[in-house]
Amino acid sequence: MKLLSTIFDSRSRRGLAYLLLVLPIDLLSFVLLMLGSLLGAVLLLTPLGTWLLALVLRGAAGLGGSRRDLAARMLGDRVPTPVRPVVAGIGLFGWRRAILKDPVSWRVLAYALIKPPVAVLSLALAGGFYLYGLISLIYLPFYENELGVEALGIMVTSVILLLLGPWMLRSVLAVERLMIRGLLGPTRANQRISDLQDSRDRAVKDADITLRRIERDLHDGAQARLIGVGMHLAIVRELVGAQAPTEQVVAAVDTAQATLTAAVADLRDLVRGIHPPVLDAGLEAALATVAAGSAVPVTVEIDLPRRPPPALESIAYFTACELLTNAGRHSGARKAAIRVDLRDDVLRLRVHDDGRGGAHRRAGGGLAGLSERVRVVDGSLVIDSPAGGPTTVTVEIPCPLAADPTDSRAGVLRDSGMAGTGRPGVVELAGSFPAARSGAGGSGSPARGGLADGSSVARVD
Amino acid sequence: MGGEMRVVIAEDSAILREGLAQLLSMRGHQVLAAVVDVPSLFEAVAVQAPDVAIMDIRLPPSHTDEGLRAAVRLRRECPGIGVLIFSQYVETAFVAELLAGGSDGVGYLLKERVVQLDDFVDALHRVAAGGTALDPQVVTQMFGRSRHREVLAEFTPREREVLALMAQGRSNTAIATAIRVSERAVEKHVTNIFGKFDLPPSDADHRRVLAVIRYLQN
Numbered sequence: 001m002k003l004l005s006t007i008f009d010s011r012s013r014r015g016l017a018y019l020l021l022v023l024p025i026d027l028l029s030f031v032l033l034m035l036g037s038l039l040g041a042v043l044l045l046t047p048l049g050t051w052l053l054a055l056v057l058r059g060a061a062g063l064g065g066s067r068r069d070l071a072a073r074m075l076g077d078r079v080p081t082p083v084r085p086v087v088a089g090i091g092l093f094g095w096r097r098a099i100l101k102d103p104v105s106w107r108v109l110a111y112a113l114i115k116p117p118v119a120v121l122s123l124a125l126a127g128g129f130y131l132y133g134l135i136s137l138i139y140l141p142f143y144e145n146e147l148g149v150e151a152l153g154i155m156v157t158s159v160i161l162l163l164l165g166p167w168m169l170r171s172v173l174a175v176e177r178l179m180i181r182g183l184l185g186p187t188r189a190n191q192r193i194s195d196l197q198d199s200r201d202r203a204v205k206d207a208d209i210t211l212r213r214i215e216r217d218l219h220d221g222a223q224a225r226l227i228g229v230g231m232h233l234a235i236v237r238e239l240v241g242a243q244a245p246t247e248q249v250v251a252a253v254d255t256a257q258a259t260l261t262a263a264v265a266d267l268r269d270l271v272r273g274i275h276p277p278v279l280d281a282g283l284e285a286a287l288a289t290v291a292a293g294s295a296v297p298v299t300v301e302i303d304l305p306r307r308p309p310p311a312l313e314s315i316a317y318f319t320a321c322e323l324l325t326n327a328g329r330h331s332g333a334r335k336a337a338i339r340v341d342l343r344d345d346v347l348r349l350r351v352h353d354d355g356r357g358g359a360h361r362r363a364g365g366g367l368a369g370l371s372e373r374v375r376v377v378d379g380s381l382v383i384d385s386p387a388g389g390p391t392t393v394t395v396e397i398p399c400p401l402a403a404d405p406t407d408s409r410a411g412v413l414r415d416s417g418m419a420g421t422g423r424p425g426v427v428e429l430a431g432s433f434p435a436a437r438s439g440a441g442g443s444g445s446p447a448r449g450g451l452a453d454g455s456s457v458a459r460v461d
Numbered sequence: 462m463g464g465e466m467r468v469v470i471a472e473d474s475a476i477l478r479e480g481l482a483q484l485l486s487m488r489g490h491q492v493l494a495a496v497v498d499v500p501s502l503f504e505a506v507a508v509q510a511p512d513v514a515i516m517d518i519r520l521p522p523s524h525t526d527e528g529l530r531a532a533v534r535l536r537r538e539c540p541g542i543g544v545l546i547f548s549q550y551v552e553t554a555f556v557a558e559l560l561a562g563g564s565d566g567v568g569y570l571l572k573e574r575v576v577q578l579d580d581f582v583d584a585l586h587r588v589a590a591g592g593t594a595l596d597p598q599v600v601t602q603m604f605g606r607s608r609h610r611e612v613l614a615e616f617t618p619r620e621r622e623v624l625a626l627m628a629q630g631r632s633n634t635a636i637a638t639a640i641r642v643s644e645r646a647v648e649k650h651v652t653n654i655f656g657k658f659d660l661p662p663s664d665a666d667h668r669r670v671l672a673v674i675r676y677l678q679n
Contacts, residue, residue, distance in 0.1 A: 227477060234575060237578075
């Protein structure tokens with residue numbers, strides 16, 4: 001009984017059902033698409049031909065989609081959907097052009113045309129093992145001869161066939177999976193296009209979020225404070241006009257001054273959040289500054305044989321800032337370490353802390369946002385944070401040697417002595433300043449919190 | 462200058478809220494409530510029955526345009542109360558929306574106008590008394606919009622100047638002082654403006670409002 005249940009486990013049953021189900025579908029789609037293609041090919045002599053071919057290809061693409069779904073549902077093999085062709089032209093002609101030039105549809109057509117013999121063979125092989133084995137076993141008792149050598153031979157063969165059944169089925173299904181992956185899934189170029197589309201979408205979204213944040217920070221911060229300065233100057237004027245006591249006037253002037261200081265601090269924070277000037281001097285200097293301002297003591301270790309392009313430096317910098325802020329804010333870490341190196345054309349950033357761990361990617365959370373930002377430049381972010389700590393977040397960004405034409409300032413600043421020059425420099429800085437505003441995901445400067453209750457708005461970062 | 466006004470303020474920035482309240486009190490006006498969000502604004506309006514409500518556009522919780530929505534609602538529900546939008550944006554779209562329900566007892570001023578306290582209090586008085594006060598910069602931007610250029614091409618430079626001041630909510634006397642001509646001359650310009658907008662003779666104040674709205678919504 002146990003033997004039977006392993007031979008007919010649910011996976012095998014579903015596999016057999018799949019083979020039985022797709023055989024008629026494959027035969028029917030073969031006939032339809034074959035007829036359509038042949039007719040289309042003949043009609044190519046007339047304008048109708050290309051239209052018919054386009055329709056056939058569109059049908060093939062639809063078939064490809066439903067076959068992918070079926071495979072996903074019955075075989076548990078999820079094949080990504082290829083990118084849809086970009087319709088460049090206008091109207092039906094543009095559509096026809098796009099369909100005819102779309103390699104995805106042609107590959108589905110190829111699949112449909114070569115599939116029937118494969119489908120028949122698959123079912124014959126996999127089904128044959130099961131059927132022959134079963135039937136022989138059932139008929140064995142009715143076998144004419146007494147239990148002779150022949151009957152024994154048949155029994156052994158049947159049992160072997162039955163035992164091999166699942167294996168045969170699996171092999172046959174593996175071939176089917178390969179065909180689906182190869183012909184119905186995205187090609188490598190197609191997959192790359194899809195990845196690039198994703199990362200472009202993320203980049204656009206990210207830029208939009210950044211602009212909104214800057215707008216909001218300016219509106220609620222510096223702009224409001226400057227208006228506040230104007231108001232207090234108006235108050236001073238009123239007080240002077242009314243010949244109010246000096247203390248009152250001085251108090252109003254003090255408020256105006258404090259507000260102005262806060263406005264300037266706001267602007268400085270904002271500027272640093274956009275592009276910290278110290279980053280021009282290289283990651284080493286920039287991260288040392290961040291470490292100095294961190295609430296948690298931080299060790300910074302930089303090993304950069306050459307300088308990464310500015311865009312990557314910036315991403316690495318802001319990622320490090322945010323990870324460090326997280327470590328200080330959420331994990332209760334007592335010390336942290338940043339390590340940056342560049343080996344085999346990969347820029348690697350590692351931020352380690354001895355906090356309580358348990359950090360994970362949450363949809364819409366800070367780590368997910370960082371991960372997205374890193375993916376825009378084909379990078380990856382790996383979180384290793386068991387409950388109880390410690391936490392290590394590793395970011396890897398491809399950083400090929402190819403000269404970057406946008407790196408305009410490199411020549412000027414490389415000689416400044418601040419840039420990474422191949423020596424692994426270790427800077428130990430135990431900061432005692434309040435936590436630095438991360439800039440990337442900043443939420444309220446220290447100055448803001450102190451001055452106004454209502455003006456530090458609930459941010460939805 | 463008019464008498465003492467009863468004012469409520471909705472502004473989420475503490476420094477601006479308190480500064481504004483202090484300035485208005487110094488000029489002898491009664492600040493009945495200075496609140497941070499829309500629900501407390503409506504509560505204050507219901508309890509205190511002010512002459513005028515001053516509100517920021519961007520208020521909690523979403524910090525988008527709650528203040529503008531509140532202003533539109535307040536004008537609909539309590540037509541007797543003047544509504545002054547106190548804004549950091551030069552956005553004609555906001556002004557047009559605000560004026561869609563008529564231009565009586567409504568104003569839109571940039572926050573920095575407070576610094577010229579006389580003008581600000583003046584504008585607040587106009588709004589409290591059922592008049593209009595639009596920020597000069599917003600009006601200038603409307604003039605700059607290309608859609609207006611065609612209509613405005615018919616106006617003489619002087620008439621444009623008068624129209625802009627009318628749009629700010631100034632009276633003929635105030636306009637006359639501002640551009641240093643006689644009140645009669647201003648009246649003549651205003652009549653010409655009405656003519657060019659095809660506004661039939663009726664109650665003069667009402668026509669002024671119509672002219673401004675036509676101009677804004679053009």
